[in-house]
Amino acid sequence: MTERDITLVVNGTEHELTVEPRTLLVHALRDHLGYTGPKIGCESTVCGACTVSVDDDPVKSCTLLAVQADGAEITTVAGLTTADSLHPLQQQFREEHGLQCGYCTPGMVLTSLDFLSDNPEPSRTEIRAALKGNLCRCTGYQNIVDAVESAAEDIPDHESW
Numbered sequence: 001m002t003e004r005d006i007t008l009v010v011n012g013t014e015h016e017l018t019v020e021p022r023t024l025l026v027h028a029l030r031d032h033l034g035y036t037g038p039k040i041g042c043e044s045t046v047c048g049a050c051t052v053s054v055d056d057d058p059v060k061s062c063t064l065l066a067v068q069a070d071g072a073e074i075t076t077v078a079g080l081t082t083a084d085s086l087h088p089l090q091q092q093f094r095e096e097h098g099l100q101c102g103y104c105t106p107g108m109v110l111t112s113l114d115f116l117s118d119n120p121e122p123s124r125t126e127i128r129a130a131l132k133g134n135l136c137r138c139t140g141y142q143n144i145v146d147a148v149e150s151a152a153e154d155i156p157d158h159e160s161w
């Protein structure tokens with residue numbers, strides 16, 4: 001199979017890599033580049049554990065071929081953290097106990113980030129609807145919804161996201 005040279009900008013760092021055309025973006029990120037934020041769950045677009053931001057849109061990276069993301073700017077959950085602080089969404093997941101094993105958390109955070117940028121004052125029903133493509137086996141979702149709701153209420157920080 002003919003390999004392809006592609007470029008991915010991940011969390012602000014440009015990477016050139018060579019992949020097979022069949023390589024999924026999640027495997028390029030994890031196995032080729034060492035970004036372990038996106039998790040591999042179902043590999044069939046169901047669970048959302050692999051969600052990353054691709055050119056500012058949340059994308060399930062098991063659904064996209066790496067070659068399709070050639071030239072894209074990608075943000076993983078680690079890219080939201082600065083040297084001295086967590087992103088407000090990460091902070092609220094921590095404070096509201098919105099995770100147990102944490103496997104779903106990167107996808108939950110990145111999906112919520114995009115959702116709140118479009119809807120900064122959501123209802124709990126809207127939060128639940130926004131996260132319907134992200135599955136959690138641990139929390140029962142209540143604390144995840146609490147975390148997103150609290151982050152949305154954190155208006156001063158929210159304006160600077």
Ligand code: FES
Pocket residue numbers: 039040041042043044045046047048049050051060061062063
């Ligand atoms: S691993 Fe991608 S949606 Fe489940």
Ligand code: FES
Pocket residue numbers: 098099100101102103104105135136137138139
């Ligand atoms: S915290 Fe374990 S899957 Fe969500």
